Amino acid sequence: MLSLRQCLRRQCRSHVPTHRRRHAPPTSHRPHSDAAASLEQIERTHSRLLQALERSVRKSDPSQTDIAAAKQLKSAKPVHDAWDRYQRTKNALLETIPLLQDPEMADLAASESADLITDLDHQLTHVFPAILRPPSETAHLSALIELKSGVGGSEASLFLAEMLRMYTRVAHQNAWTPTILASNDSDNGGIKDAILEVKGNGAYDALRWESGVHRVQRVPATEASGRVHTSTVAAVVLPLSDDPPSDGKDDDLFKLDDVRIEVMRARGAGGQHVNKTESAVRLTHMPTGITVSMQDERSQHQNRRRAFQVLRARLMDQKIIREQAERRATRKNLVRTADRSEKIRTYNYPQDRITDHRLGKGNMAWNDIMEGDGLMEFVQSLQDKHNVEVLEDRFADLEC
Amino acid sequence: MPLARLAARLAAAIGAQPARQELKWMKQARAADPTLPALPAMLTRRVAGEPLAYILGAQPFGPLTLRARAPVLIPRPETEDWALRLAHTLAPSPGMPARRILDLCTGSACIPLLLCALWPPGTARALAVDVAPAALALAADNARLTHTPTLAENPAANTLDVLHGDLRHPGALARALRAHGPFDVLTANPPYLSKADWAHLDPSIAALHEDPAALRGDDDDGLGLYRRIAELVALPGVLAPGGADVALEVGWTQAAAVRDMLARAAGFARVEVWADPWGRERVVVGRRRA
Known part of the structure; x- marks a missing residue:
């Protein structure tokens, strides 16, 4: 034409x-x-x-x-x-x-x-x-998702197990590699708390919106009277950089001398006198008081490596939060940082509705999120929203 | 017996939390290797007191996963800890001439194989000695499993050879070692339980799935084999004339006695005692002359 x-x-x-x-x-x-x-x-x-x-x-x-x-x-x-x-x-x-x-x-x-x-x-x-929009400084990072059951007892730990499956599925869909680093099973088949590693580019940038309190409303399997219960699971998504050196050498996030490494159980005489698996380790980062316990692997070496990984992620998370606070202090910063005690999402089973409170509208059906690819739609919307905030921030920068 | 009851009995025996973890490891191991026994069979054996490592056929040791097979002694976490520390303390730089390593009472060969795995290629030339044929067979299997060749197979790599030898006859052993020495590094985790210890065994070892000969030391105080080691290292041609590093694991009350033996035996610059992560004096280390 x-x-x-x-x-x-x-x-x-x-x-x-x-x-x-x-x-x-x-x-x-x-x-x-x-x-x-x-x-x-x-x-x-x-x-x-x-x-x-x-x-x-x-x-x-x-x-x-x-x-x-x-x-x-x-x-x-x-x-x-x-x-x-x-x-x-x-x-x-x-x-x-x-x-x-x-x-x-x-x-x-x-x-x-x-x-x-x-x-x-x-x-x-x-x-x-x-x-x-300035390019994301965390675009290359993998993610650690820490989940802790909150109010609601065994129902909360049942839901935590479902969330863990959901994130594992989402990771596979995005060609990321999910690994459960730690999990504490509850007696009813649920999980009290867990740490999921999601390896791959962009995993942190996408999943960071999951930090906050997830609320589930449904009738627990154990509830005879059919009353709807409200339970919560708290999620914290941490940035995960590449594998640290296996022996946890000093790096820019911490000095090895500042980390106390402890074994967790007494062993009596030890050595040839006993034959029990004692692979649990606990790290304490003394300047910040952060402690990480890891006991899921038979190998103490592996537990130690993973504990250092989690410590590093928590310290990097603190660094990012600190830098955001510093930017906010130097000028008006409009970009919100997630308040981790904030309720971010409600999963209502009887009404087949999942609402993200930061997005207001656009609910999803239960299966969209728990079985389908609805979570990535939420993630995209939250990313778009974040992008607008970042852009507003940039305007403020250019206008002053 | 139903699985739940087996699990409950394991929990009663070793505690709820360790039982839950062991159950998980059994499931994971079985999922990864379908040739392992089914879960009820594993649990039944575990409840009967068999060590988990024998049931799973494997034991982690530092970054390695070694084969575990009855009745060879299962590597302990204390040994893992000091062997890692020794590997870092003595680590040669790449390109340095190979160090000759002698590991006595080698069992699974966990200590020399860890050094071979962690040191730069071509810097470790290990000889693993044991009196038990079962141990020598397992040591050779573990060398293959960790891709550690023999010296004849690849002299440019870190290598491990096995040798049958009896520490109870230091003179004969020294003669047998002549073709392989002299050694720059000597390590050993000899059996060290005393006669008194033997009367009150911890429940975790009392079923004696492990070879008693790998646990029970010579002489009433359990220190007999350290005495033989002291005799051995004093013989010419065993340790390098320029000095050697020696690391001997000991029972929790034996460090002082073994330190004295080592201090008298050969010309070490200093003899140290390293504690294990649980706070027990666990290994006596003689450092080479400066």
């Missing part, structure tokens, strides 16, 4: 009157005002975004000639390219708008302006925000 501008050029050259002249549609004035209004609307809606982008385009104008400037220019290239593309598309639309009046061109102009508006819309809702 010929583009409108190619059409125009050809017309100018030929001067041949068109025979198949069409009647101007009776509503020919409407596309014109529609397109202009759409553009105006788009620009009004996204004015802050456009200003921010324009400012960062100008800011990156290199007056210096050193390597830093070249680097800055390179990092600014996507911004420039997007800005150029936006301007070109916008100019094309501005050229097209008068043609909507032209009975000859109106049809073609209408379809082309619609395409251009869609394109502008896409750039403003997807391309620009993605460019302006």
